[in-house]
Amino acid sequence: MAVSRINEAGLNVNQYGNRNLIINGAMQVAQRGTSFTNPSVSAYTLDRWSTTYSHDGAVDISQSTTTPAGFKNSLKIDVTTADSSLSSSQYHILQQVIEGQNLSHLNYGSSDAKEVTISFWVRSNKTGTYCVEIQTSGSQELARPYTINTANTWEHKTLTWIANTDFTITETNAIGLYIYWWLAAGSDYTGSPIATTWASNTNRVTGQTNFLDSTSNELYITGVQLEVGDTATDFEHRTFADELDKCKRYFEKITKETNSTFIGGGMWYNSTSPYVGCKYKVTKRAVPTVTSATDSNGYTFFVGGSSRAASALDFSRQTTYSVRVSQSGGLSGSGGTNPQATHATWLEITGSGASIEIDAEL
Amino acid sequence: MNIESAQYHEDLGDRNIKAVIDGITYYVPISEDNRHYAAILEWAEEDGNEIQAAE
Numbered sequence: 573m574a575v576s577r578i579n580e581a582g583l584n585v586n587q588y589g590n591r592n593l594i595i596n597g598a599m600q601v602a603q604r605g606t607s608f609t610n611p612s613v614s615a616y617t618l619d620r621w622s623t624t625y626s627h628d629g630a631v632d633i634s635q636s637t638t639t640p641a642g643f644k645n646s647l648k649i650d651v652t653t654a655d656s657s658l659s660s661s662q663y664h665i666l667q668q669v670i671e672g673q674n675l676s677h678l679n680y681g682s683s684d685a686k687e688v689t690i691s692f693w694v695r696s697n698k699t700g701t702y703c704v705e706i707q708t709s710g711s712q713e714l715a716r717p718y719t720i721n722t723a724n725t726w727e728h729k730t731l732t733w734i735a736n737t738d739f740t741i742t743e744t745n746a747i748g749l750y751i752y753w754w755l756a757a758g759s760d761y762t763g764s765p766i767a768t769t770w771a772s773n774t775n776r777v778t779g780q781t782n783f784l785d786s787t788s789n790e791l792y793i794t795g796v797q798l799e800v801g802d803t804a805t806d807f808e809h810r811t812f813a814d815e816l817d818k819c820k821r822y823f824e825k826i827t828k829e830t831n832s833t834f835i836g837g838g839m840w841y842n843s844t845s846p847y848v849g850c851k852y853k854v855t856k857r858a859v860p861t862v863t864s865a866t867d868s869n870g871y872t873f874f875v876g877g878s879s880r881a882a883s884a885l886d887f888s889r890q891t892t893y894s895v896r897v898s899q900s901g902g903l904s905g906s907g908g909t910n911p912q913a914t915h916a917t918w919l920e921i922t923g924s925g926a927s928i929e930i931d932a933e934l
Numbered sequence: 935m936n937i938e939s940a941q942y943h944e945d946l947g948d949r950n951i952k953a954v955i956d957g958i959t960y961y962v963p964i965s966e967d968n969r970h971y972a973a974i975l976e977w978a979e980e981d982g983n984e985i986q987a988a989e
Contacts, residue, residue, distance in 0.1 A: 612956055614935060745967060841946070858967030863960045887961035888945040898945070931960075933969060 592808040593675065594668055594751070595620045595818045597692075597796035599635060599645040603816075603825040604929075606635040610652065616933055618647050619819035620668055627662040627756060629655030629784040638792055640693045640726040642807075646794035649755065649783075656785040664756040664784060666793070669934040671857060672709060672741055672748030677800065680708065681740030690716075690751070691730045691804035696791035697723045700781035703766075704731055705752040709742040714770045715754070715777050728795075730804040736770045745857050747934050751798065755783040755791070820854035824930040832872070832920040835897065835928070840911040844903060846873040846880070848919040851894045856932035862887040862895050863929050869904060870923020875915060878908025885928065895930070935970070937977040941986035951985060 601619040608617045610630040616622045617633040625631075630653035636646045649666065679685045690704055699722065705715035716731040741748045754761075757780040766778035783789050795807045810818075826833060838848030864871070869881035882899035889896035897919060909915065921927065935955050943952040943961065951962040953974055962970040977983050 612935060615956075847946070859963040859965040861960050861962045861968060861970045863958055884959070886945065888943070888948040888950060890950065890961070890963045896946075896948070931970070 589808065589810075591797075591799045591805065592810075593670055593798040594796045595822075596815055597794070597807070598643055598809065598815070599647045599794050600812055601816050601819045602635045602645075603819065603823060608633045616823065619823060620933075621647060621666065622669070622933075623664070623666055625662075625664040625756075627655045627658060627664055627784060629653045629664075631664065631784070636792055638695070639794055640695075640728075642809075643693070643794050646693070646695075646792040649791045649793075651784055651787050651789040654785055654787050654789075655756070656782065658756055658758040658782060658784070660758040660760045662756070662758040663754065663761060666753040666755065668751045668796075669747050670749045670751065670798075671934060672743045672746055675741060675748040676743050678736075678741075680736045681738065683737055685735035685737045686800045687732055687735050687802045688798060688800055689730060689732045689802060689804050690796070690798050691728065691807070692793055692796040693726050693728050694720060694791065694793050695724065695726045696720050696783070696789070698781060698783050698786075698789045698791065699723050701779040702783075703752075703754045703757075703777035703780050705750075705754060705776060706733055707750040707752065708736070708739050708770075709747045709749070710739055712736070712739040712770050712772055713776060714767060714773070715752075717766065717777075717779055720781075726792075732802045734770075738770055753793065754780050756780065757782075817854055820852070821857050822931075822933045824852055824854065824856075826850075826921065826928045826930075828870075828921045828924055828926060832922045835919040835921060837916065837918040838897075840875070840913060840915040840917055841898075842913050843911050845898055846911065846917045846919070847896055847898050848873070848917060849894055850897050850919075850928065852930055856892040856930065857934070858932045859890050859892055860895075860930045860932035862890060862931070864900075865925055865927045865929075867923035867925035867927075870921065870926030871899070872920050872922045873899065873903070873911075873917050874920075875911045875917060876909030878905065880905045880911065881922075892932070897928075935973055937974060937983075939986070940974050940978070940983075942988040944988040949988070
């Protein structure tokens with residue numbers, strides 16, 4: 573029998589895709605690595621997740637396999653140097669920054685603005701009040717508190733934000749919203765009572781626990797979802813491939829696989845300057861920063877019958893699609909045809925420590 | 935991010951910035967949408983910092 577009409581009321585909303593505005597909410601994608609010792613301010617760790625802070629302590633971040641049922645990974649925050657007496661302006665935040673053009677349907681800054689709900693799993697030995705805050709690109713914010721009730725137990729939290737009818741957000745490829753998981757806050761941010769409206773608030777995270785007060789403290793988080801509406805639906809489990817591609821819009825790392833990884837073909841401009849093209853797997857959010865890891869003879873440019881090796885690469889002509897690659901620091905090796913202008917070449921990553929990183933993060 | 939140095943880098947008709955940030959050499963495009971470029975501009979406004987001319 574042909575279906576002539578779908579009754580939407582009869583559909584399970586959990587079947588709808590692309591409702592989670594958080595990328596890598598299940599903490600599975602870790603292109604930069606799985607362990608980060610005291611990452612610097614604003615440094616990215618697991619894909620799309622970064623920290624921002626100002627305090628006298630230190631924390632490590634890692635990808636963990638301690639999870640609630642139905643998840644493979646979590647993000648672990650481990651205090652390695654305590655700061656039990658924060659000064660007034662100090663803080664520590666785990667954050668995800670969301671691209672503005674992914675948020676147009678929130679209608680922020682209009683009478684049609686939507687409520688949003690954030691849900692996540694969290695576990696820590698350090699019980700108490702914590703806050704999640706949403707901040708617009710124009711620095712208007714609103715936090716919602718939650719409580720970790722029981723030590724070392726996974727708890728599912730759901731927080732809903734009132735519609736932001738007053739403040740628009742950037743709806744381009746620039747920053748639209750910051751989502752902050754506060755872990756520590758000095759008195760500049762914790763005045764009472766906590767703000768309940770969207771504004772450039774001062775009483776931002778009243779009651780925030782100081783997670784930094786002991787090196788025994790650790791916190792795990794996973795299953796993070798931000799969606800439109802006042803209800804948290806089941807976590808949207810995207811395939812690993814889909815999640816990885818979403819992450820690669822912002823960061824892509826190319827390493828050696830098995831014997832080598834082919835990067836691209838090109839031509840010798842002269843006897844010491846090979847140029848090849850490197851096309852990214854995914855078009856980037858913006859023109860990216862590019863770097864290569866220094867690795868002794870880890871990059872191989874081929875010539876007729878032989879090759880020449882470089883320990884680092886030089887980059888130019890970056891676009892959101894591709895980058896031009898040459899050698900940096902000189903070439904080693906001999907044999908085969910001596911390279912000269914117009915000779916063809918190609919580049920492979922051949923060293924186990926070699927890599928190309930393409931960074932278009934917000 | 936800790937910017938240690940920055941120098942314009944020119945190669946075959948293109949120009950970007952070769953910067954050492956947190957001990958790593960990056961090739962930063964001259965693009966306002968790029969967070970490293972924005973940070974370098976901010977860094978260059980501080981006393982004593984300057985984007986060096988290309989070699």
